[in-house]
Amino acid sequence: MTLACESCPVRERAVCAALTLEERAELARIGRARSYARGEMVFAAGDDLDASATLTAGLLKIGHVDADGNERILGLIHPAGFVGEMFAPIANHDVVALTDSRLCLFPRREYEAAIARFPALALALLRRSSGDLHDARAQIALDSRRSAGAKLASLLLALARSASHSPCHLAESFDLPLTRGEMAGVLGMTIETVSRQLGRLEKDGLIARVGARGIRLTDATRLEERAG
């Protein structure tokens, strides 16, 4: 399916926003949109990386399974995020859709040509890459010596933030887009610990669980305190 940038939900925030209308139209000509179902793999580690993409809707994970078969989630990609390593010929990590998602895919060679032709595009990618680098480092800082409960509280707050439409506001009620196992993968701990800490947060009255996936923030202030 060809692109309809005018109606793109992330047209103001994705890297293409740095381009003029004519440049963007030219980029649109080489791209195509595609939908992915929850759980579907976008790129697999070891694949030839012959495309890059912008996420227009949904949520992706960048994952890495170690020797023991445990998956660690190295990062989440939110709408307007960019997927694909520009300078690695093959993918280092798996990229999987956590929810039904929609991507705008660009063939590698033609995208590289576009970068060479439109300096603003390289700059926008640099800006985004810097932001992702910052996020990754924040994640390292978060991993440090914080308790499992604090880490989980941070994650819930981050998910509440991304579930609300405005980035600075928290959704007070939302569905977790991640399974317990995926939450464990993000936070570097076990499924059981996630489950127990979730129970503890509920018992302490900071959240309420509705079903397995629903979360309602009953005391966001104390949740933020707990996150440290």
Next chain:
Amino acid sequence: MTLACESCPVRERAVCAALTLEERAELARIGRARSYARGEMVFAAGDDLDASATLTAGLLKIGHVDADGNERILGLIHPAGFVGEMFAPIANHDVVALTDSRLCLFPRREYEAAIARFPALALALLRRSSGDLHDARAQIALDSRRSAGAKLASLLLALARSASHSPCHLAESFDLPLTRGEMAGVLGMTIETVSRQLGRLEKDGLIARVGARGIRLTDATRLEERAG
């Protein structure tokens, strides 16, 4: 002190290598070299970020001290590395020299102008940022569910690699550029655990310690096994 790119030890690998000779000469005109002693702060978190830099010699850490006063090291910067967030007006993290170091400093505004004028520079920065992002994610993967011994083994191997001059070869004997506390900060554990695990690696015959800082790899193969 003004720049002498011809004799720069990283002239082939730093971002400036992407420029033509004339472009590089122009960049050299706005930059200046400066030395930092071990322990000296390059940027402090919260500072106005009015410069960016290329590391020409030495080793830097990007650090973050949390509420309890514990420092977590978010990344190391090796020679040819780039320092300074292009899109953040103030520094997010501390940058400190771990060994005596030498930087090539560029005033922020003029460097931004150079990026705008030389598209190759933006591209080179994007390449480096992507690489740093990859390293940061590798660090997250490393943090996961590995034992303290495995993490320490990985760190020793990484340091042995960076101590040798060729990047794919291990120095079998070298001095640690980090204190125990800094190693603990990199790996997200305590000083005592670092010390004990180091003792264990020695007892098991994988390394020999000479003084507090000297390391000799007596069985690199098994050290790599231990690193996972």
Next chain:
DNA sequence: CGTATGGTTGAGGTAATTCAACCTGTGTGG
């Protein structure tokens, strides 16, 4: 010589992991 700073070692406590059982909803095939 006294004081930092960095490093090692020991004893004891604890949070998180491991292993295991069990629950719940969903989909599939007889």
Next chain:
DNA sequence: CCACACAGGTTGAATTACCTCAACCATACG
């Protein structure tokens, strides 16, 4: 329509790797 399997989730008991607290050692330095 029921039976069954299966994936995701919860809960319990036992273990353990790491942390905390504390004492002590070595080296450098004014």
